[in-house]
Structure formats: C-alpha cells, structure tokens
Amino acid sequence: MSWTLVFVLAGTAYFFKVLGLVVVGxxxxxxxxxxxxxxxxAALLAAIVVKDTFSVGRHLVIDxxxxxxxxxxxxxxxxxxxxxxxxxxxxxxxxxxxVG
Amino acid sequence: xxxxxxxxxxxxxISACITLGFAVGVFAxxxxxxxxxxGASVAQACVMSLLVFTGASQFSLVSVIGSxxxxxxxxxxAALLAARNGVYGxxxxxxxxxxxxxxxxxAQLTIDESTAMAVAQDDPAHRRAAxxxxxxxxxxxxxxxxxxxxxxxxxxxxxxxxxxxxFPAAFVAILFPxxxxxxxxxxxxxxxxxxxxxxxFVPVGIPILAATVGVLFGIPDPADDASxxxx
Numbered sequence: 001m002s003w004t005l006v007f008v009l010a011g012t013a014y015f016f017k018v019l020g021l022v023v024v025g026x027x028x029x030x031x032x033x034x035x036x037x038x039x040x041x042a043a044l045l046a047a048i049v050v051k052d053t054f055s056v057g058r059h060l061v062i063d064x065x066x067x068x069x070x071x072x073x074x075x076x077x078x079x080x081x082x083x084x085x086x087x088x089x090x091x092x093x094x095x096x097x098x099v100g
Numbered sequence: 101x102x103x104x105x106x107x108x109x110x111x112x113x114i115s116a117c118i119t120l121g122f123a124v125g126v127f128a129x130x131x132x133x134x135x136x137x138x139g140a141s142v143a144q145a146c147v148m149s150l151l152v153f154t155g156a157s158q159f160s161l162v163s164v165i166g167s168x169x170x171x172x173x174x175x176x177x178a179a180l181l182a183a184r185n186g187v188y189g190x191x192x193x194x195x196x197x198x199x200x201x202x203x204x205x206x207a208q209l210t211i212d213e214s215t216a217m218a219v220a221q222d223d224p225a226h227r228r229a230a231x232x233x234x235x236x237x238x239x240x241x242x243x244x245x246x247x248x249x250x251x252x253x254x255x256x257x258x259x260x261x262x263x264x265x266x267f268p269a270a271f272v273a274i275l276f277p278x279x280x281x282x283x284x285x286x287x288x289x290x291x292x293x294x295x296x297x298x299x300x301f302v303p304v305g306i307p308i309l310a311a312t313v314g315v316l317f318g319i320p321d322p323a324d325d326a327s328x329x330x331x
Contacts, residue, residue, distance in 0.1 A: 009152050009161060013179075013182040014207065014208065016183050017188075020188065027193075037191040039315040040187055043314030044291060045291075047292055047295035049275060049292070051308060057163075059299075060299055065264060076273040076276045081119065082119050082120055085270065086270050089268070090261060095262075097262065
C-alpha cells in the first residue's frame with residue numbers, strides 16, 4: 001500500500017468532516033432541514049447495520065453474522081449495556097461460525 | 101467538570117460513551133489485523149487510524165487493496181464512505197458552538213459513534229458532553245487497538261472470534277434509542293431497504309449514501325395532520 005494513498009484519504013476524510021461542521025457554523029437552519037438532519041442517524045445506522053450484517057463486498061449473504069446481530073438486537077432491546085451487546089453479538093457469531 | 105459529575109444522567113451518558121470507545125477499540129484490533137494482512141505496514145495502519153480516523157473508510161480501503169483492487173477504486177469507495185461524516189457535521193454544527201480552533205478539532209472527531217451518541221441525548225449539555233467524550237475515547241481506543249492489531253498481524257483471525265459482527269452489534273445497540281418516534285422508524289426502515297437493494301448493483305459506499313433518502317420523512321411538519329407523517 002502506498003503512503004500517498006494513506007495521506008490523500010486522510011485529507012479527503014478531514015475535508016468532509018470540516019465541511020459540514022465549519023461551513024454551517026452557528027447559523028440556524030430552517031426547521032424542515034433540521035427535522036431531516038435529525039433523521040440522519042436513524043437512516044444511516046440502519047443502513048450500516050444491514051450492510052455489515054448481510055453483505056460481503058457487493059454480494060448479499062446470510063451467514064453467522066445474522067445470528068450474532070439478531071442476538072445483539074434482542075440484547076439491546078432487553079436493555080443489556082452496550083459492551084454486553086457487543087460481546088453477545090461477537091460470541092454468537094463465533095459459535096455459529098464454528099458449528100456451521 | 102465537577103458540577104457535571106454531580107448530575108446522575110451526565111454520569112450515565114459519560115460512562116456509556118467511554119464504554120463505546122472501549123468497544124470500538126476492540127474492533128480496531130481487527131482493523132489493525134486486516135490492514136497488515138492486506139499489505140499495509142504497521143506504521144501505515146497506525147497513521148491511517150490517527151489521520152483518517154473513520155473506521156468504515158479505513159476498512160473499505162484495506163479490503164479493496166487486499167482483494168487486488170486498484171488504488172483509485174480503493175480510494176473511491178473509502179471517500180464515498182467518508183462523505184457521510186460531512187452530513188454528520190451538518191447535523192452536529194448547531195450543537196457545537198465555539199471558536200474555529202475548537203471546531204477544527206471537533207471536525208476530526210465527527211464520526212458515526214460521536215454523532216449517534218450526541219443525537220440520542222435530549223439536553224444540550226448532555227449532547228455536547230456525549231459528542232466530546234465519545235469522540236475522544238473512540239480516538240484513544242481506536243488508535244491503541246489499531247497498534248495492537250497491527251503488531252499481532254496475522255497471529256489472530258478476527259473472523260474466528262466473531263469480531264466482524266462486533267460493529268453491526270454495536271450499531272444495533274446505538275440504533276434502538278434513536279428510533280424514538282414513528283418518523284425515525286420510517287427513516288430507518290427506508291435506509292435499510294434502500295441500502296440492501298443497492299448493494300449488488302453499485303460500488304461499495306454508494307448504498308450507504310443513498311440510504312440517506314430516509315431523512316426525507318422529516319419534510320412533513322409534525323404540527324400538520326399526523327396522517328401525513330406516515331406517507
């Protein structure tokens with residue numbers, strides 16, 4: 001892997017991070033825009049969860065992760081603390097993978 | 101700081117944020133391992149975590165390089181994933197007032213975890229604390245974890261311990277409290293469906309960006325007829 005790639009990605013990543021935070025600054029956004037922005041975590045987190053659970057690259061798959069994440073969801077719903085949810089998710093995935 | 105810790109809810113928020121940072125650190129070990137097995141040096145893995153500091157982009161970069169992709173395609177996917185931090189910045193901007201210098205530091209910490217923990221809080225003080233504590237603890241643990249993983253190299257197989265599921269498991273846990281009303285649930289369902297539907301057809305990174313169409317459920321004013329919200 002080249003160092004150029006590492007630094008170009010670092011610059012790009014920081015550019016995006018600064019863009020939203022510094023450009024908008026203290027300005028008050030219109031209420032409609034604020035309502036939409038408030039929904040970003042729900043839409044993005046749900047998308048990240050399904051992507052990391054059901055895909056490998058551009059292929060959709062159902063494997064041990066599905067069982068692990070389902071167990072984690074159940075744990076989260078039963079209000080298990082975060083670290084517990086993560087351990088349950090990883091452990092169930094590992095066990096199903098070992099058995100399967 | 102002292103008066104902050106006298107607020108029990110604040111203590112709860114801070115401890116949850118630190119826990120999340122620790123969990124992400126465990127996950128960072130698997131990044132370190134993946135990076136080195138994809139051909140990065142230990143120094144490159146560590147510099148990436150220090151400077152890029154956005155996990156999904158870093159993973160995407162090393163996975164494309166590791167599977168023989170060109171640097172340009174590896175960069176493209178990673179940059180698309182990094183673009184969502186710009187959207188997070190927009191969402192966080194109204195809550196992070198302060199000097200330009202402070203904002204420039206906050207920018208580096210504007211990632212999935214810090215944004216998610218912050219927006220889950222109702223009170224502005226809790227929101228700011230959640231952002232900073234999560235951002236700083238994730239930064240610390242993410243870099244320590246990367247170093248450990250890179251040094252371990254191929255000595256451990258992250259798949260064997262289910263570490264690839266640690267990330268979605270953590271996000272499921274963060275997602276639940278975010279789904280506090282009907283509009284959020286529709287946004288989440290839409291995001292998930294759009295993402296899954298696109299994965300086989302478009303380059304890595306795009307499905308996640310496209311999932312943001314879910315935020316359009318925020319357009320109708322909830323003060324209007326409630327039935328419109330469900331549309």
